[in-house]
Amino acid sequence: MCLAIPGQIVDAQEIDGLRFGTVRFGGITRQACLDFVPEAQCGDYVIVHVGFAISRVDAEEAQRTYQLLDQMEALEEEPGALEAELGKDGG
Template sequence: MCLALPAEIVSIDETRETAVVALGPVKKEISIALLEEVSVGDFVLVHVGFALHRLSPEEADRTLALMREAGENPEAEFAEGSAP
């Protein structure tokens, strides 16, 4: 399934407009070119290797909890997703 998933920014490379994000133990490099300003510690909605939207930590937690209640495994989905 191809879902947009919340992840936390753990590092940023402004020259390449990329960031490393984490969802649980899974880390990925993504593009942040579509967002104006992001900081380490921000939560973003990630889809096909791009940060689409900034989320509050509470919204990210709620989204992940709802996915788990529905029987999804967000970390596994994130690990299988593609990069830009």
């Protein structure tokens, strides 16, 4: 359920009394409603679902999680089984 992806706010304006913004996803942009993320500013990343930003991506938390993952040691045990699994040709 609930396909939502991160995009970057390019600009923001008020339309019909609601806050909207242009949000960039890869090589495209689309208008999204920013009314639920009053704290989000131009340049911020927001998670967008059916044309509505539902959260501002917490850049520090994202960075921290990623660093934790990155620091995780590659494992020494059972490398054979793992490599076999990863290198498996399903054909």
